[in-house]
Amino acid sequence: MDTRGKIIQSAVELFGQKGYHSTSIQEIGEHAGVSKGAIFHYFPNKSEILFVIHEKFIDIILEKADHVLHREDLSATQKLRELIVDLVQLIADFKPYVVVFFKEYKYVDEDRLAIIKAKRDRCEQIFKAVVEQGVAGGEFRRDLDIDMIVKAIFGMCDWTHQWMRPDGRLTPRQIALTFCDLLLGGLRQQVSGDRPA
Incomplete structure (x- = not known):
């Protein structure tokens, strides 16, 4: 190193x-x-170190997410699954970085915090774009608020830094796939025969 x-x-x-x-x-x-x-x-100062700690994590997420967004061989459902699996795995891989940032982000200088927020917003936009693709292609329901869906995904995934353990019963991938099953079960477009009377 x-x-x-x-x-x-x-x-x-x-x-x-x-x-x-x-x-x-x-x-x-x-x-x-x-x-x-x-x-x-x-x-230049201690705050800059804290900024770099988070940037190291968010930049990898953005790179992976952007790659998934532009894959033409995947459906929106497959893309969303990949995004969630990557996010949970990265939270596991960079857990010390994630924990430090969520506890101490208030000490990042305001201009640097704006950069972090812009990157997080970009990450949310990628997830939103995939959900929109799913709605447009008929894979996902049209009656749900897309912004709320994306915030729910991040709320679900981000919180894993509090309880996910390297020696836990489930691997990060298994946890992510469970999230996907829960989420996609509610997002999928129902066929007419599945709708309640």
């Missing part, structure tokens, strides 16, 4: 253990085995 990576990893561990406010630049340097000067070479 390079020096910048060591600094980020050390910050994630210390912020998770002690909290952002209680962790000093000096402690991050000692934990990473680098000087304070080395930290300031890469980051």
Whole structure:
């Protein structure tokens, strides 16, 4: 791991253990085995480290989600399943980063927080576009509010950082597929014979 990576990893561990406010630049340097000067070479302040912690996670989500959105070999149902599986798996893979961000995001500088919000909005827009494809193609119901569906997906997936465990009974993929079954069961367009009298 390079020096910048060591600094980020050390910050994630210390912020998770002690909290952002209680962790000093000096402690991050000692934990990473680098000087304070080395930290300031890469980051102008502690808030910037917190910003990068979240950016590292959200950028990977965006890259994967954008790839899924533009796949022409998948139906909207298949795309939505891929998006949810990727999101839950990434939350599991980057759990320390996710936990730190949700606990400490209020300490990110306002201009940097705006960048994060824009990226999260972009991620939501990708999910929304897939749901819209499903509605337009007749796979999903037309009577549901698409914005609410997308917020429900993120609420369901984001919350896994609180309870999902590496040694848990279900893998991240199994959890994600359970979410998909619940969600798609409510989203799928019913055929006339399935509708209640």
